[in-house]
Amino acid sequence: RVKLLRYNTVDDAVNLIEESRNIIVLTGAGISTSLGIPDFRSKNTGLYAMLKELDLDIEDPQDVFSIEKFTENPSIFFSVAKDILLETDRFTPTHAFIHLLQQKGKLLTNYTQNIDNIEAAAGILPEKLIQCHGSFATATCRKCGHKVPGDAIYAEIKSGSIPRCKQCTRSLQSGRPALKRKRSKNGQDKNRRRNNDDDFSDDDDDDEQYDIPEAGIMKPDITFFGEQLPDAFSNRLTGHDKNKVDLVIVIGTSLKVAPVSEVVPYLPAHVPQVYISMDPVSHVNFDIDLLGQCDVVVAELCRRLGWKLDHPMVKDH
């Protein structure tokens, strides 16, 4: 689409935030790195670079989050999950900034791709938050669909073992096989999680079979590559936000994963878009790029807005 050079500067971003009432904040792993949590794709420090060094039975480190690989061999995911499952009440100045937008009545929705649940620790309200790639907060049996709170399987995950379904186990003990989980045939559904350049043409959902009578494997409700995003993602975006949003701020994501990468181009062209990250992206055209450590950038925005960003990592100004 044709873009006019309508906004450029840091002060333009400040004015936009000041004037806006319904801001979408779209976030990625970069907003948590200042807590020592790796992002995914940074060249030397990202999780995928680290996984390359391990002797995992996968060609591409992203396959740790592939539903196909999980079905073949869940131990690959669980050998990594014990290190990425996080329980913390700490959050970054960037999370605090999003919370401040909420307090000022300006936050329409925070769409996060992060599975670390840190938004909750920062006080982002559940009704303002869409966890596009799910989280560890719940887990579901791959065989019978039984859902449990995530912490019911944290101990098993942390010990590196593969959690099994208690409901299936009970049914097996009582001699009745657990209900087989129904799977939808998604085909090339746009809402399925995929890399931007993935081709699903020879993909087939039908070959997934489970061996009864073994108890099913509990999979944390993280959206793997090849799985549908939670319905709340598209419902909120199309049914609630699209016609309300007056500013989009994208923070700390490489925008390499669809359909989240399609959110900005999907929104009406008149909505201004700001990108805050260490590295620029070339495949999405933003009005304003504020490149640098996001904690530093948001602290400067707050300073110019005259807002107090109350966080121990932010020096008084």
Ligand code: OAD
């Ligand atoms: P990526 O690792 O792809 O991108 C993180 C971006 O944040 C990069 O552009 C970094 O340069 C930038 N960054 C890192 N630290 C930063 C900092 N302190 N300040 C500003 N920018 C910083 O992570 P995502 O885009 O979130 O799926 O990845 C998307 C999805 O791919 C994830 O949700 C994950 C992965 O497969 C899962 O569900 C596990």
